[in-house]
Amino acid sequence: MKLLFICSYGKNRSPTAEDLFKGEHETLSLGLYESPSSLSLNKNLDLLIGLADKIFVMEESHRKTIINYYLNLDKEIINLEIPDNYLKGDPSLVALLRERVTPHLTRL
Numbered sequence: 001m002k003l004l005f006i007c008s009y010g011k012n013r014s015p016t017a018e019d020l021f022k023g024e025h026e027t028l029s030l031g032l033y034e035s036p037s038s039l040s041l042n043k044n045l046d047l048l049i050g051l052a053d054k055i056f057v058m059e060e061s062h063r064k065t066i067i068n069y070y071l072n073l074d075k076e077i078i079n080l081e082i083p084d085n086y087l088k089g090d091p092s093l094v095a096l097l098r099e100r101v102t103p104h105l106t107r108l
Helices: 013-022 045-051 060-069 091-106
Strands: 002-007 028-029 034-035 038-041 054-057 078-079
Touching: 002 013, 002 045, 013 028, 013 054, 013 091, 034 045, 045 060, 054 060, 060 078, 078 091
Parallel strands: 002 028, 002 054, 054 078
Antiparallel strands: 034 038
């Protein structure tokens, strides 16, 4: 299964998720936006969304942005509701990701 994890800038939350689940699945991570100074969408978004079986976002704003950009997207976007207040690899973040992602991995 190919899992795509998306956060705002691809620095902490989505790379942690990618690392956590990479042994069990093919994982990809991406920052939705190019940089904090620019809200332009990441150029790799089209490619990675096309490859993913499951798409996980960290916040509702990410889900809404993707839905508005891809009006006919036929893939479910799962909001993990994880705020941007964790550093990469933070044990609390790892525990939240495990708790919130794992139930979705049996539903394919």
